Amino acid sequence: AQSVTQLGSHVSVSEGALVLLRCNYSSSVPPYLFWYVQYPNQGLQLLLKYTTGATLVKGINGFEAEFKKSETSFHLTKPSAHMSDAAEYFCAVSEGKAAGNKLTFGGGTRVLVKP
């Protein structure tokens, strides 16, 4: 069974500082991994995804994530936080067609950006 753990339900960063959101997963097969962002009163927007190939994945809004199989991790980073990055971020894993392509989400990390 697939599962996702996001360390830290809340993260506070200063504008211009590094954003680091941690995600560890469990999967019985090579996983597909995703990061989504949810702004208040909105749906989830795909930031980036890892399926196969290059383990460093670049997404929208300057975010990137690195798949580390040995650590079963897929941490999300952004070098310099902007006020507009304040949102909730969800890491998700999928085991593909074998699991019906369902996404299993972590509990989310709410990011606060201080001026």
Added chain:
Amino acid sequence: DSGVTQTPKHLITATGQRVTLRCSPRSGDLSVYWYQQSLDQGLQFLIQYYNGEERAKGNILERFSAQQFPDLHSELNLSSLELGDSALYFCASSIGTANVGYTFGSGTRLTVV
């Protein structure tokens, strides 16, 4: 606008009632997924349809049912509503059955009073 349309945006209803949530997928997408987001359970997968057929089932209660119609829109029916069913219900769509990431709608916020 993600291209996935959910109606209504808000719904307030009483316990014991039945409601229907509607989702129109992004143009060209054949798969529709339903998710429930609540404070205590987080984001939970409910059910997936592909081109009118049920493909996968998650933690969907027996009081809940869904279907996908020939025009590919989907409806989620929730009956005998309880206070605990209050949540955000999201629909998402994708082109096929390969998981390249879904496109989510903006959700229906259901409040059961």
